Amino acid sequence: MNPLEPTRARPGPAHTATFDGRPLRALPGQTVAAALWAAGVTAWRGTRGTGAPRGVFCGIGVCFDCLVTVNDRPGQRACLVPVRPGDVIRTQRGTGRDDD
Amino acid sequence: MTERPRLAVVGAGPAGLAAALTAAARGVRVLLVDAADQAGGQFYRQPAAGLGARRPHAPHHRWRTWERLRTGLERHRAAGRITHLTDHHVWCVAGESGSGGFTVYALRGPGQEEGVTVRADAVLLATGGYERVLPFPGWTLPGVVTAGGAQAMLKGQLVLPGRTAVVAGTGPLLLPVATGLAAAGAQVAALVESAGPAALSRRLPALAAQPGTLAEGAGYAARLLRHGVRVLPRHTVLAAHGTERLEAVTVAALDRTGRPRPGTARRVRCDTLAVGHGLLPHTDLAETLGCALSGTAVRVDAEQRTDVPGVWAAGEATGVGGATLALAEGRIAGQSAAARLYGTAPDPRRWAAADRTRARARAFAAALDSVYAPPAGWAERLPDETVVCRCEEVTAGRVCEAVGTLGAGDARTVKLLTRAGMGWCQGRMCGPAVAGLTGCPLDPGRRPFARPVPLGVLAGLPDTE
Ligand SMILES: Cc1cc2nc3c(=O)[nH]c(=O)nc-3n(C[C@H](O)[C@H](O)[C@H](O)COP(=O)(O)OP(=O)(O)OC[C@H]3O[C@@H](n4cnc5c(N)ncnc54)[C@H](O)[C@@H]3O)c2cc1C
Numbered sequence: 002m003n004p005l006e007p008t009r010a011r012p013g014p015a016h017t018a019t020f021d022g023r024p025l026r027a028l029p030g031q032t033v034a035a036a037l038w039a040a041g042v043t044a045w046r047g048t049r050g051t052g053a054p055r056g057v058f059c060g061i062g063v064c065f066d067c068l069v070t071v072n073d074r075p076g077q078r079a080c081l082v083p084v085r086p087g088d089v090i091r092t093q094r095g096t097g098r099d100d101d
Numbered sequence: 102m103t104e105r106p107r108l109a110v111v112g113a114g115p116a117g118l119a120a121a122l123t124a125a126a127r128g129v130r131v132l133l134v135d136a137a138d139q140a141g142g143q144f145y146r147q148p149a150a151g152l153g154a155r156r157p158h159a160p161h162h163r164w165r166t167w168e169r170l171r172t173g174l175e176r177h178r179a180a181g182r183i184t185h186l187t188d189h190h191v192w193c194v195a196g197e198s199g200s201g202g203f204t205v206y207a208l209r210g211p212g213q214e215e216g217v218t219v220r221a222d223a224v225l226l227a228t229g230g231y232e233r234v235l236p237f238p239g240w241t242l243p244g245v246v247t248a249g250g251a252q253a254m255l256k257g258q259l260v261l262p263g264r265t266a267v268v269a270g271t272g273p274l275l276l277p278v279a280t281g282l283a284a285a286g287a288q289v290a291a292l293v294e295s296a297g298p299a300a301l302s303r304r305l306p307a308l309a310a311q312p313g314t315l316a317e318g319a320g321y322a323a324r325l326l327r328h329g330v331r332v333l334p335r336h337t338v339l340a341a342h343g344t345e346r347l348e349a350v351t352v353a354a355l356d357r358t359g360r361p362r363p364g365t366a367r368r369v370r371c372d373t374l375a376v377g378h379g380l381l382p383h384t385d386l387a388e389t390l391g392c393a394l395s396g397t398a399v400r401v402d403a404e405q406r407t408d409v410p411g412v413w414a415a416g417e418a419t420g421v422g423g424a425t426l427a428l429a430e431g432r433i434a435g436q437s438a439a440a441r442l443y444g445t446a447p448d449p450r451r452w453a454a455a456d457r458t459r460a461r462a463r464a465f466a467a468a469l470d471s472v473y474a475p476p477a478g479w480a481e482r483l484p485d486e487t488v489v490c491r492c493e494e495v496t497a498g499r500v501c502e503a504v505g506t507l508g509a510g511d512a513r514t515v516k517l518l519t520r521a522g523m524g525w526c527q528g529r530m531c532g533p534a535v536a537g538l539t540g541c542p543l544d545p546g547r548r549p550f551a552r553p554v555p556l557g558v559l560a561g562l563p564d565t566e
């Protein structure tokens with residue numbers, strides 16, 4: 002079963018962004034984290050120290066584990082930021098400031 | 102008074118909503134400020150509007166209360182009695198010297214870059230709480246999420262992190278999370294609870310005083326059964342395994358002292374672990390205002406007043422006890438604030454019903470608190486190489502070294518020596534673990550601000566000195 006079903010959700014048409022260069026479908030109102038989870042992606046950051054993969058932990062904007070780079074701006078909390086059509090979302094390595 | 106007094110309510114969860122509606126009904130102009138894009142808080146979290154949920158109450162019960170809160174909010178908004186500022190993350194509330202009023206500083210939008218300030222005659226803090234998770238090997242792997250976080254992503258975004266989940270830790274929140282995940286289509290391989298059934302039955306008298314909640318618990322149990330979820334009381338997750346993401350967890354039985362029983366460890370395959378060890382109150386805004394704490398919660402009197410004049414607090418910020426307690430406290434706080442803003446002493450008889458609910462719910466919460474405890478000795482068993490501070494990647498070994506070899510005597514010195522707690526989350530995630538490892542009391546904060554503030558916003562503030 003799909004988690005949309007119990008609420009009988011009829012979302013508006015999906016829009017498209019990209020994640021690390023690949024198309025990413027997002028439903029209207031979905032956050033970056035939700036769109037990535039729905040696409041089966043659970044990690045979108047490599048830590049500053051060891052480069053370990055991270056994604057959502059607290060889900061409510063408190064832990065800052067879910068940081069991601071959106072439209073060249075690193076340090077966005079994926080669990081809070083909604084996906085807008087055409088967003089360029091990228092895995093954040095470290096602080097994301099020395100990305101090329 | 103020619104103008105209506107203004108009350109800023111921070112937080113639009115059950116406590117803040119109840120307070121806002123109560124105060125607005127008594128002629129107070131309410132500014133309801135919340136970081137989320139919709140009212141509801143954690144308990145009544147709504148699916149994002151664009152998802153077009155036609156039966157948004159499916160994940161909830163106690164739906165009628167929510168309907169009343171929602172329609173009440175709409176009515177007061179339409180009448181101009183409540184202004185609901187959504188997507189406003191409050192980073193500081195400051196008393197104004199002289200006027201006795203307050204300034205609420207917020208950052209607008211999910212990107213939190215634009216500064217907004219709001220003035221009010223009084224403030225009511227209803228900021229709720231966040232989850233406590235004690236570390237174990239593998240807890241930083243993608244796929245390991247907080248129990249409440251999994252619930253929030255499901256309620257608000259209608260998504261799951263994987264297909265096969267284990268729900269683990271301790272506390273009453275694990276039940277709704279396990280049933281929620283199962284109802285949404287996840288296969289819940291096990292609900293692993295470190296408290297034992299015997300502990301629960303010893304507390305039965307206090308628990309029985311809250312029959313509604315017990316019935317709710319029984320309802321969850323029935324649903325778990327229906328979804329075929331295996332419940333493992335007095336068990337714990339010893340470790341999470343995987344390389345790029347979670348692949349399995351090791352679960353073990355606990356003996357009566359709360360220590361893992363040798364020979365009982367086994368692996369359970371899963372791609373999701375929803376884990377939590379209870380909740381902690383958000384106290385940062387109260388602390389900056391100078392409000393006294395009691396333990397880890399904001400201290401309030403019988404009217405829900407903090408010890409700072411003009412500042413009220415309600416809900417889980419003042420102690421964790423669930424939505425029923427939050428609603429009752431919000432009602433009392435709203436009445437007290439409204440009366441006092443009009444210069445009269447409130448009559449406690451007018452909130453007698455809420456007072457009874459509050460007393461019962463607090464007794465219930467205290468009973469639950471003594472039942473649900475993390476496994477004894479978890480800190481001693483933590484391997485040195487396990488990361489404790491997720492932000493700064495500080496290991497348990499380094500925290501212990503700071504105490505042992507370097508002689509740090511309090512949480513602050515440990516933080517300075519190791520950087521544990523110096524990262525983006527400002528120690529909210531690692532605080533309980535550092536306290537457990539060092540034996541120092543959980544120091545809730547001394548955080549300058551409740552949210553990281555962009556320098557541009559700070560620089561743009563008018564000089565108030
Ligand atoms: C992640 C999570 C999930 C939970 N899920 C459940 C559940 O499914 N079932 C259940 O029974 N209990 C759940 N709980 C417990 C829950 O806390 C209570 O049931 C209830 O919601 C508490 O009500 P409250 O009004 O005190 O706080 P909350 O409902 O937490 O509301 C607090 C509100 O304050 C806002 N806020 C906090 N700080 C700021 C700030 N600085 N600026 C602006 N706004 C701010 C938040 O956005 C939130 O809307 C959950 C708790 C957490 C942390």
Ligand code: FES
Pocket residue numbers: 056057058059060061062063064065066067068078079080081
């Ligand atoms: S998951 Fe914790 S801040 Fe986004």
